[in-house]
Amino acid sequence: MLLGHRANPRGAMIVLARDSDAAVETRPLADALDLIPPRAVAEALCMQERLYGVVGLKPPDLS
Amino acid sequence: MIGRHTIDSLLDEIVTLPSLPASVGFITQAINDPTSSLADVARAVETDPSISLKSLRLINSAYYGLPHKVNSVDHAVSLLGIKVIRNLVYTATAVDTFQRGSEELFRHSATCALLMRSFAQTPASGLGIDPDEAFVYGLLHDVGKIILIAYLPDEMQNAERLSRTDRLPMFEAERRIIGVDHAELGGRLAQKWGLSEELVAALAGHHDLNLCRQQAQRKVAAILSISDFICNSCGIVSTPSAYYDIADDMWDAAELTSRKLPPVIDRFFGSWALIDDFLAMAS
Numbered sequence: 470m471l472l473g474h475r476a477n478p479r480g481a482m483i484v485l486a487r488d489s490d491a492a493v494e495t496r497p498l499a500d501a502l503d504l505i506p507p508r509a510v511a512e513a514l515c516m517q518e519r520l521y522g523v524v525g526l527k528p529p530d531l532s
Numbered sequence: 533m534i535g536r537h538t539i540d541s542l543l544d545e546i547v548t549l550p551s552l553p554a555s556v557g558f559i560t561q562a563i564n565d566p567t568s569s570l571a572d573v574a575r576a577v578e579t580d581p582s583i584s585l586k587s588l589r590l591i592n593s594a595y596y597g598l599p600h601k602v603n604s605v606d607h608a609v610s611l612l613g614i615k616v617i618r619n620l621v622y623t624a625t626a627v628d629t630f631q632r633g634s635e636e637l638f639r640h641s642a643t644c645a646l647l648m649r650s651f652a653q654t655p656a657s658g659l660g661i662d663p664d665e666a667f668v669y670g671l672l673h674d675v676g677k678i679i680l681i682a683y684l685p686d687e688m689q690n691a692e693r694l695s696r697t698d699r700l701p702m703f704e705a706e707r708r709i710i711g712v713d714h715a716e717l718g719g720r721l722a723q724k725w726g727l728s729e730e731l732v733a734a735l736a737g738h739h740d741l742n743l744c745r746q747q748a749q750r751k752v753a754a755i756l757s758i759s760d761f762i763c764n765s766c767g768i769v770s771t772p773s774a775y776y777d778i779a780d781d782m783w784d785a786a787e788l789t790s791r792k793l794p795p796v797i798d799r800f801f802g803s804w805a806l807i808d809d810f811l812a813m814a815s
Contacts, residue, residue: 499794502789502790502791502794503790503791505790506783506790507783507788507789507790507792507793508761508778508783509790510790510793510794511758511761511762511765511793511797512765514793514794514797515762515765515766515797516765518766518801519766519767522801524801524804525804526766526767526768527767529767
């Protein structure tokens with residue numbers, strides 16, 4: 470998962486590797502919701518808000 | 533240090549659940565009595581100055597967004613109706629209760645309340661309860677923690693330590709150290725207070741769906757658990773150093789697909805300012 474600003478339609482992308490030889494494919498999260506479980510969607514949206522959002526959530530400690 | 537308990541032995545020997553203020557019982561009775569008029573309900577609310585004041589502050593807060601200021605309980609009851617007043621009284625009572633707990637716990641509970649309201653305001657989520665009622669579910673979901681922290685502070689510190697070191701959710705650490713978790717205790721408190729069977733089941737079952745007897749109750753309890761998890765994922769935690777997680781069965785029981793979540797979470801972040809308004813109103 471690649472995260473950026475929520476206002477950007479490509480602000481949350483999932484990276485798909487179909488098999489070990491193929492090039493990776495990226496898709497906006499909104500277009501790939503059926504490929505990932507709801508827990509991952511919730512965690513991605515919360516992390517995106519913590520990193521780039523406007524409501525003032527405390528950023529995660531990534532150290 | 534105490535030994536491990538069952539919920540009944542804990543309640544018999546150590547914990548005395550606080551009573552609902554007599555005035556709230558009186559108000560609930562007036563609300564539930566089909567022969568009561570709106571004026572009767574208003575008079576019942578007015579018997580408790582603290583609940584009256586908090587109710588008026590809530591009504592005039594951004595949460596309700598009314599165009600005109602409401603200056604009397606009588607006016608509030610006639611304007612908003614009995615159902616809203618009932619949730620208002622429960623909310624004001626919960627605020628009173630949370631003033632005995634930590635600031636983190638109150639903020640986490642208010643945030644979970646707003647998220648439950650967002651679920652209820654998004655029909656596709658399938659929560660199927662009134663948004664004000666959903667707010668009360670979120671606000672009260674961790675009320676059992678206040679009791680455990682008040683009566684068993686050392687055991688709760690040990691549970692927090694165990695949660696952190698063994699990467700166990702707090703409710704699991706409570707079960708191992710105390711024998712009972714905050715959710716089941718919160719359900720008992722709601723039962724003692726005479727709150728609805730649905731609310732009792734949701735509070736008790738939000739970490740153990742087996743405590744819900746009906747399918748509809750399991751669904752609400754699961755959405756409450758997911759709201760709790762999302763608040764934790766946002767960094768709004770009730771127990772700062774504890775580990776958090778959610779059981780996989782909650783997602784199935786909630787019948788929430790990945791497509792249903794983004795509109796709820798968008799609505800939640802979009803109304804975020806209400807949390808600070810609510811906390812300021814309650815302080």
